Amino acid sequence: MKRIIKSDIIPETLQNAPVPTNVKQVDKDIYRADDVCKQLLEDQHYQCAYCECRITKEYNDVEHYRPKSIYYWLGHNWKNLLYACDFCNRTCKNDLFPLKDESKRVTVPGNLEEEEPLILNPTSEDPTAHIRYNRHMLIGITDQGRTTIDLFKLNQRPVLIHDREQLFELYHRELSTLKNVRKLLESPDLPPESRAILVEISNLSSASIEQYKSKDTPYSGMLVNQ
Structure with a gap:
């Protein structure tokens, strides 16, 4: 909710x-x-x-x-x-x-x-x-x-549970990706091409995270209330 x-x-x-x-x-x-x-x-x-x-x-x-x-x-x-x-x-x-x-x-x-x-x-x-x-x-x-x-049987309805679980997993997968990419970007020895690719991945992950948390996304109340 x-x-x-x-x-x-x-x-x-x-x-x-x-x-x-x-x-x-x-x-x-x-x-x-x-x-x-x-x-x-x-x-x-x-x-x-x-x-x-x-x-x-x-x-x-x-x-x-x-x-x-x-x-x-x-x-x-x-x-x-x-x-x-x-x-x-x-x-x-x-x-x-x-x-x-x-x-x-x-x-x-x-x-x-x-x-x-x-x-x-x-x-x-x-x-x-x-x-x-x-x-x-x-x-x-x-x-x-x-x-x-x-x-409202919010913890008993299989479809709700499945959809919330799926969003939860996607969200935390992106958080993990973003954390790992940002750690790699801290390296001063990264070739420019690799850095550009990692920056793009970081931007995409950040955008996905914001979309998952958006009010337009069903069940996003879960993500701002952990």
């Missing part, structure tokens, strides 16, 4: 949307409008907000962080919307929204700051404060981190 910087510019459809007074007034044609989907996907670099897998508009969901079935008045609220893969949204989370203290749940418009959610919201919280990594596996270091990992 990685931090998501959400656009301050609210999509026009949501700017003009009414605030629902009950769950039946939550309109999917509003929160799933084209301009909403487009902005969410761009803000999230076309990755699921929870598991970081690559997503597109098709076959994935606009997800309500606080479920619309409970928090109906947030059904058209920009800050409450994320883009999530079908598995995270429908199979794992659905209408679940666990709190540290259920007695503090807000079920009518009120002060949401009284709640203490156990699911991380990567648009308002830094996941690195709650989740660490052992190689490509996630470790929760807070109740929120552990609940998020367990709820």
Whole structure:
């Protein structure tokens, strides 16, 4: 999971949307409008907000962080919307929204700051404060981190584990290459031709490392959180 910087510019459809007074007034044609989907996907670099897998508009969901079935008045609220893969949204989370203290749940418009959610919201919280990594596996270091990992099965889904492991290995292979090349470049006796080749290899490795760590790369949250 990685931090998501959400656009301050609210999509026009949501700017003009009414605030629902009950769950039946939550309109999917509003929160799933084209301009909403487009902005969410761009803000999230076309990755699921929870598991970081690559997503597109098709076959994935606009997800309500606080479920619309409970928090109906947030059904058209920009800050409450994320883009999530079908598995995270429908199979794992659905209408679940666990709190540290259920007695503090807000079920009518009120002060949401009284709640203490156990699911991380990567648009308002830094996941690195709650989740660490052992190689490509996630470790929760807070109740929120552990609940998020367990709820979304982030350490149980074979495709996620495989893809994270592959990125981890590629990243560390490039780090090793860069370290070795830079050590060779320290030699004062290198022929100019050899030095030029090593400099090129060094530049390519550095570029690969930066690409692996880029927010555009799925699972790169792992690499800035070792």
